Every structure is written in structure tokens, then in C-alpha cells.
Amino acid sequence: MGAQRTCVVCRRHMDQEDGYCVVLGPDGSPALDVRRKLPGRGAWVHSTSECLSGLGQRGRLNRAFKQPVPIPKGADGDEPWPLPLVREWQRRRQRELVAGGFGAGQVRSGSNVVQGVLVSGWAQELALAADAGTTVASDWGKKAKGYELPLHRSQLTAAELGAAMGRTGLRSVIALGPGPAAQALSLELKRGLSSL
Ligand SMILES: [Zn+2]
Numbered sequence: 001m002g003a004q005r006t007c008v009v010c011r012r013h014m015d016q017e018d019g020y021c022v023v024l025g026p027d028g029s030p031a032l033d034v035r036r037k038l039p040g041r042g043a044w045v046h047s048t049s050e051c052l053s054g055l056g057q058r059g060r061l062n063r064a065f066k067q068p069v070p071i072p073k074g075a076d077g078d079e080p081w082p083l084p085l086v087r088e089w090q091r092r093r094q095r096e097l098v099a100g101g102f103g104a105g106q107v108r109s110g111s112n113v114v115q116g117v118l119v120s121g122w123a124q125e126l127a128l129a130a131d132a133g134t135t136v137a138s139d140w141g142k143k144a145k146g147y148e149l150p151l152h153r154s155q156l157t158a159a160e161l162g163a164a165m166g167r168t169g170l171r172s173v174i175a176l177g178p179g180p181a182a183q184a185l186s187l188e189l190k191r192g193l194s195s196l
Contacts, residue, residue, distance in 0.1 A: 005044035008064045009054040012046075017187055019046045020086070022061065030061055030069050032082050034089045041065075047191040053080050083193075090192050091155045097185040098156065098164040098174065106182035109161065109171040118147050123175040124182065125150045127189055129158035132172040140173050152189035 007014045008022075021033040021042035033042060043064035045051050055061065056071035057080075072081040101107030108117055117123040126144050128137055130153065137153075144151035154161065158170035165171065176182040 007046045007051055008043045008060050009045055009051040014044060014046055016044070018191055019044055019051070022055070022064075024065060024067075024069065028067065028069065029072070030082075032085060032089075034086075034093075047086070047193070049079075049083060049193055052083050052086055052193075056081050087155065087193055090188065091160075093188050094155050094185070094192070095160065095164045097181070097188055098154075098161060099166075101176065101179075101181040101185045102165040104179060104181040106177045106179035107165070107174055107185065108177065109165055109167070109174045111173065114173050114175045115143075117175045117177065118143060118149075122177050123147070123149060124178060125152065125176040125186055125189075127152040127154045127174050127176065127185075129161050129170075129172045130155055131157045136172050150186075152186075152192065154189060155192055 004013050005016060005019075006012070007019065021036065021038075021044055022030050023033050023038045023042045025031055031038065043061060045055050061069035061071070074081055074084060078084055098107060102109070108114060108123075114123065114126065118126075126140055126149055128140060128151065132140075132153075141151055154174075156164065158172045161171040161174060162169050176186055
């Protein structure tokens, strides 16, 4: 558990791992500190689409920072700031972490392999591709439930999951085993905007 913060949108207490910190740049424009490295005082927000889409509304950031904060405008028809940025960031981050976890031997893929590591007890969590169909999702949902393991929905498609692991084929499900690389991926999947 990290330090407790209050979400500026829903006003509920939140763990730092469940969201993002907004900081102001030198010109006073807001930026999401997705890598948690920017200096300055921050305002915290949950990584849910509800809280993120409320971030630029009702002068919430003006109040949080006690100064006028210009909200970046999205293109017409786009989701409000900062949702498109967060989605893009999460996709990039998940790709890195799947690749890293696979390289470290802490992420495995392929239906038979995943089935095997479920039975052996190695798998700690499962994640589905963003485009895994309802039949596949309900199949793995039942298995995850049977083994009492969390099941996530990745932001990456089956082709992207395969590519992240250097494979040409589709990978609609991955298993996360023990280890820090798999743990880092698990945290990112938990705060991912895709949900089951
Ligand atoms: Zn919130």
C-alpha cells in the first residue's frame, strides 16, 4: 500500500497505485505525471474513466492548484482530456511490461501453456487481450474463478500481445507468474481503463 491521497474528482481517499498525479508545467498547463517523476505539488485522480473525464470540469483543477488551469482541448468527438492520453500511455506501458515480464520468464502465453501453469499453480493472475471474444473471455473467466485468480483485460490486442513477446501469432490470454516484473504488469493492468 502506498500513501493515501484524495481524488480531486470524487473526493474519495485513494491509494497512489490506483491513479495518477496531475502537476503543472512551467507555463501553468496541467500534465499527468504518469512516470511519477515530475516535480511540484500534485492533484490526484483515480484512473477510472469516470474520474478522469471529470478532471477538466467544474474548475476542479483551478481549486486544487488555487490558480487558473487551462484545460487542453481534445479534437471534436474525442473523449475529454486526459482520457486519450491515458489510454495511449497505458497501451505503451503494458507493451513494455509484457515484453519485460516475458523476457524475465514471469509472463507466459499460449492457451496450452497457460492451462498448464494454471494446473501447476505457477500462474498468479491472468489477462485477456483487448479483442478476446466473449466465448474466450467466459472460458478463461470460469477457469480464473475456479483457481481463484484475478482476471484482467489488457489494452493490447491479441496481435499486440504476441508482438510484445516477439511472436507472430495471436495471444488472447497471458499468465502472470511470481516475480517483480509480473507484479509491475499486474499493477498497470489493475489501473487500466479496460475492464471486464
Ligand atoms: Zn475518484
